[in-house]
Amino acid sequence: MSATSEITTQAITVTVNGDERSAEVEPRLLLVHFLRETLGLTGTHVGCDTTSCGACTVLVDGVPIKSCTYFAVQADGRTVKTVEGLIQNGQLHPIQQGFKEEHGLQCGFCTPGMLLVTSALLEENPDPTEEEIRWAISGNICRCTGYQNIVKSVQWVAAKLKEA
């Protein structure tokens, strides 16, 4: 068998941030590269590329997954939400506001993943304890903040969403 076999592609349709996006992709294309390179949605970051850091976290059918460890073809027919999908009518989502208000980021590299994990956490548990917040973000590495302000940001968001 030849090592350079013919490249085959597959048609997929993924609903990304509410829009149906179709493309012909190689099965080995990772979801993160589909989002960043095929669709130009560069808000999702490639961090470690080894399933460790969580920078590439997106929601697939509402569930946080590491998009460096998921093939684009697996998302065929599913819905994906990226950081670009948080903004509402040109206004920052309360989750984004919270990270701004409480200085939940410094370099910002881990932030898209943190925001999406926050979104999934609060969807399920609108009033998390500090421990539950730390537990929820434990798959996302931040090298700047020491996590303290990220936890505060999530608490800010939870309070804000409760008001609304």
Place this chain on the structure above:
Amino acid sequence: MYPASFEYFAPRTLEEALQTLDRFGEEGKVIAGGQSLIPLMKLRFAAPRALIDINRIDGLDELGERDGQLRFGALVRHKTCERSELLRGRYGVFGEAARQIADPIVRNLGTVAGSLAHADPQGDWPSVMLAARGEIVARSSDGERTIAIDEFLQGPFTTALEPNEIVTEIRVPAPTGRAGGAYEKLERKIGDFATAGVAVHLTFANGSVEAAGIALTAVGPTNLRASAAEQALAGRVLDDAAIDEASRLAGEAAQPHDDTRGSAEYKRNVIRVLTARALRRAAADGQEEEFAGHETIEGVMEEISEKEDA
């Protein structure tokens, strides 16, 4: 990092998946959660020619008790186990292990069956299934067979699974009386592989240990059953002396190596300490079960029959 090229199949039925697997034989690989397989493919340690995604097959995500067995369908995720009310108390070893695997995002996708089929000796589920004496149900086009966990785990990343077989279910005997379990794991940080881990699953009868399951993570070429420690507890009251002896024997059963996570001597000692901790907590579960048992008819009947025995 890009994996080598492969063809992707997303069958809707198990039959279709098995046919595709037959076509590719050893060059086909089944993907469920993919949280071990995809990293391996990205590092090119694995380069299957075909990937058969079983996520779109209905009926593989059952987690529950049926016909005297606790059953995990092939698509039961770590997260489901972590949150399951069933996997506490007498099934405590399952719930506790689940919430210590990798990190919360990986747990959303990774599966129990996939972890077993991957057979990483640093994996947590193989120890849990050794302790609970689980069996693996494997299907091929030729039919179905069950494989005891001790036979299933053959070496590092090596199982008794044939290239044409798919794991469809894991079955564990349901304890008939009181039971308790615990999983103790030392890791440097969340998401790291275990430095060492211990799974304990105990059944009790008349205040003594009826049968003990004790298995060790990350201290051998496979997850290891600590047989001598198990035997030392059978029929015995779980007092300090029994716990000391069993944990010493578990430490002796470990086959650790020096690496970045610690020296062999250190890990052996960790196994001893973790075993003692897990036994104490499993015993507490067993006690709680006795107390909670009053609330169910089974519990009351058990209580009565025990009084009659006494």
